[in-house]
Amino acid sequence: MSTPLNRRDWLKRNSLAAIALGFSLPSMANEEGLLRSFGAEKGLINLGSNENPYGISPKAKEALLGMLTEAHRYQFNVTSLGGFEKELSQYYKVSADQVIATAGSGEALMRLARHFNKGNLVTATPTFATLPNTAKKIGTKVTEVPLTKEKVHDLPAMMRAMDNNTKLVYICNPANPSSTVLPKQALKDFCIEASKNAIVVIDEAYIDFLPDPESETMIPLIDKHPNIIVVRTFSKIHAMAGLRVGFIVGHPAIIRELDEDNFYYSQLNISNLTLSAALASLKDEAHRLSCKQKNAEARSYTINALAGMNYKCIPSSTNFIFFPLGNYPGDFSKDMLQKNVILRSNTYPDGKWGRVSLGTMDEMKQFISLMKS
Ligand SMILES: Cc1ncc(COP(=O)(O)O)c(C=O)c1O
Structure with a gap:
């Protein structure tokens, strides 16, 4: 009770x-x-x-109900969930070893702040606070660069704020709370340059609300630029905030490192119900x-x-x-x-x-x- x-x-x-x-x-x-x-x-x-x-999605609802009969099982014993990361990766046109699912993207952001903790963090202010706050909590120095007058990330100022000790850069695009989006080419150039010296995390929680998310995402950069990481969530366009699923897309070496923090390299922190709903939701364009x-x-x-x-x-x-x-x-x-x-x-x-x-x-x-x- x-x-x-x-x-x-x-x-x-x-x-x-x-x-x-x-x-x-x-x-x-x-x-x-x-x-x-x-x-x-x-x-x-x-x-x-x-x-x-x-x-x-009605399809996700149906999948959730269907999965109730498997709620007593661990997910590795449910055949239909075995291909979760594979299906996710196919949908986003990356390989399965480039993704790791998390319990909401909030978990991804906290995990990244804890994992890449051997140097300072450069981010914007104001911005979505989960990653910077986790970093502060564990003693990481955080440099917060004000948004421009138009409330857009100030990329040149962020680049200037980086130094030899910068380990992590966090950019939320589209931005929260300001709701602005960065010009695609400018963000790409920034990611490529900044990732020569640090891990660059792009949080794309709201990207699905843009007219053409596929052309705006930084995911395609990951192949050639191993220090770029993209974080996505099912909480927004998929309306699954209460079900808790998100994911990290990155170079296989980074994903492997992050996976080592996971219980037996598994996604046991995400429920069978949630995984089944996410798979069904992906199919409901x-x-x-x-x-x-x-x-x-x-x-x-x-x-x-x-x-x-x-x-x-x-x-x-x-x-x-x-x-x-x-x-x-x-x-x-x-x-x-x-x-x-x-x-x-x-x-x-x-x-x-x-x-x-x-x-x-x-x-x-x-x-x-x-x-x-
Ligand atoms: C920019 C941004 N990233 C991540 C999150 C975390 O979302 P979730 O943990 O539900 O995936 C939110 C939530 O509002 C957000 O605004």
Whole structure:
């Protein structure tokens, strides 16, 4: 039986999640909201975690149900799961020894920060915090290079920030929380140059929301440039955030090294159910396209509506929107929580900013009408 969380536990748990998402505790919630659940059943609209509101693919649902009869088995005893990494690698046009599956890409990011710990890390600020925070926690020096005025990674400044001791570079493209995407060629050139001296990790959690993800991914660089690593997730376009699966694509030598940290070189940290759902979801292009299209509609509606209220949003390439709050007098996310909307806000050197995830069109209409009120 589950026991109700007390206020302090709830605060602790959710403040950690908020920090991982790149936002500080004060922006996370207000005391008044702490004891409420995070779900729609309590009348809350959750636009705080960049989830996909359309749910998992019907094919993934079917696969999950089918796999229930194998839930008592280890995955190496389930024949249909034996080819997971092979199928994944075929889908992404790499070889099976170039991928390693993880329990969400968060696990991949933490693992990379811990593994490549013999030097400093260069990254952006603000950025998705899991990898930099893990690095800081284990004593790695982290150099944080501010995004440009347009909220894009400042690649020349990041290159200048690298020194002889730089072991790792982390870039989230498209970026979180700013939702911007780097010009493809500039990022490629950067990856090739920087990877001569350090491991370059490109986090492509949101790449599937771009018009042509295949042409934007850095995965094809991996063959010739063994220090480049790409991290992907099933949490966003596949809507599988609660199922926890992501993966790392890299040179076979790096994948082998990382695999040694795994229990008997296995993916036992990912459940049979999750693996089966991921395999089925890969085959449901139609569901992904439909999510992407609905996301794009909700995005242009929201950006236009916010523009009508004089909020100049950063052009978004993702399933969330980043916008300056001008001289908003209070704590924006606290105030929105009073109106039953969960979103993020924070204060940066250039002022206050909000980040709202894209929910369904209905949810975004409610959000906009609350903003107007
Ligand atoms: C840029 C980025 N990378 C990685 C993650 C982690 O996602 P997951 O662990 O669910 O794969 C997130 C989650 O929001 C994210 O925004």
